[in-house]
Amino acid sequence: MERNQMHRQVSVMRQSLFDQGYLDEQFIQLEELQDDANPNFVEEVVTLYYRDSSRLILSIDQALERNPLDFNKLDTYMHQFKGSSTSIGAKKVKAECTQFREYCKVGNGEGCMRTFQQAKKEYTILKRKLEAYFQARQSGPSETACRPRN
Amino acid sequence: MLKSKNGMKDGLLNSVKAGPPALLELSSKITALVVDDNTLNQTIHHRLLDNLGIQNQVVGNGKEAVDVHCSGKNFDLILMDMDMPVMNGIEATRKLRTMGIRSLIAGVSARSTEKEKQEFIEAGLDDYQEKPLTTTKLASILHKVKKDG
Numbered sequence: 001m002e003r004n005q006m007h008r009q010v011s012v013m014r015q016s017l018f019d020q021g022y023l024d025e026q027f028i029q030l031e032e033l034q035d036d037a038n039p040n041f042v043e044e045v046v047t048l049y050y051r052d053s054s055r056l057i058l059s060i061d062q063a064l065e066r067n068p069l070d071f072n073k074l075d076t077y078m079h080q081f082k083g084s085s086t087s088i089g090a091k092k093v094k095a096e097c098t099q100f101r102e103y104c105k106v107g108n109g110e111g112c113m114r115t116f117q118q119a120k121k122e123y124t125i126l127k128r129k130l131e132a133y134f135q136a137r138q139s140g141p142s143e144t145a146c147r148p149r150n
Numbered sequence: 151m152l153k154s155k156n157g158m159k160d161g162l163l164n165s166v167k168a169g170p171p172a173l174l175e176l177s178s179k180i181t182a183l184v185v186d187d188n189t190l191n192q193t194i195h196h197r198l199l200d201n202l203g204i205q206n207q208v209v210g211n212g213k214e215a216v217d218v219h220c221s222g223k224n225f226d227l228i229l230m231d232m233d234m235p236v237m238n239g240i241e242a243t244r245k246l247r248t249m250g251i252r253s254l255i256a257g258v259s260a261r262s263t264e265k266e267k268q269e270f271i272e273a274g275l276d277d278y279q280e281k282p283l284t285t286t287k288l289a290s291i292l293h294k295v296k297k298d299g
Contacts, residue, residue: 032285033197033285041197045194048189083260083281084190087281088190
């Protein structure tokens with residue numbers, strides 16, 4: 001019974017990520033690539049995303065401190081960040097990236113800065129939620145295996 | 151409501167089977183080259199191809215794609231990103247065609263303006279798909295490999 005409850009909890013956690021708009025269909029595409037030989041593929045990809053994009057975020061932060069702003073460079077960085085975010089289905093992050101690029105096109109520095117703060121916020125929130133989800137997913141089966149029989 | 155994940159591999163195989171009956175068998179004999187500078191995309195595309203039993207190699211830019219062909223290797227399918235350092239996908243596609251490479255080259259890019267897409271296609275692509283690459287998009291590319299093969 002407890003094992004089923006745990007599975008249900010993990011399932012509810014996962015569904016809420018979609019219902020609350022944090023993830024989109026692309027995340028499901030990644031899940032479909034998991035199998036017995038690659039049971040943690042999604043977690044590996046998400047880990048890679050957060051590792052690689054942290055460097056991009058730093059570059060964007062530094063670029064936003066320059067005066068005058070180089071909107072071409074900012075757009076290039078954000079194109080990469082948006083691309084990676086899209087690849088893991090990070091829906092809200094992707095939306096902020098799109099908005100940022102719109103501000104770049106019209107040379108709106110304040111808009112870029114404001115939107116980037118929001119993008120980082122969504123990025124961090126998603127990271128926390130995904131970490132919790134993956135932890136719950138991992139801890140379910142092994143906990144069951146450790147539970148002594150009655 | 152989003153669908154739950156079950157049997158998508160069967161769904162993909164059904165998609166691949168939707169073409170000529172030999173396509174499923176062919177996918178396990180196809181070789182592919184992934185050309186992308188983004189490690190995340192490299193990982194995903196590599197896994198997508200692996201999942202179909204397609205032997206594949208990954209390189210990080212257009213120059214490496216050209217170099218691997220100069221070393222004597224050949225591939226049935228090349229998944230070519232557009233924006234890459236050293237040599238981008240447009241230049242690499244042109245170079246490969248000039249070298250006489252007749253592999254099916256599918257551009258895979260996040261660029262979405264018609265002008266950028268057209269420039270990439272005119273460099274010598276056989277197909278173009280917008281990122282992110284999915285199993286469905288890959289299946290449609292594979293159908294082309296069969297038709298042209």
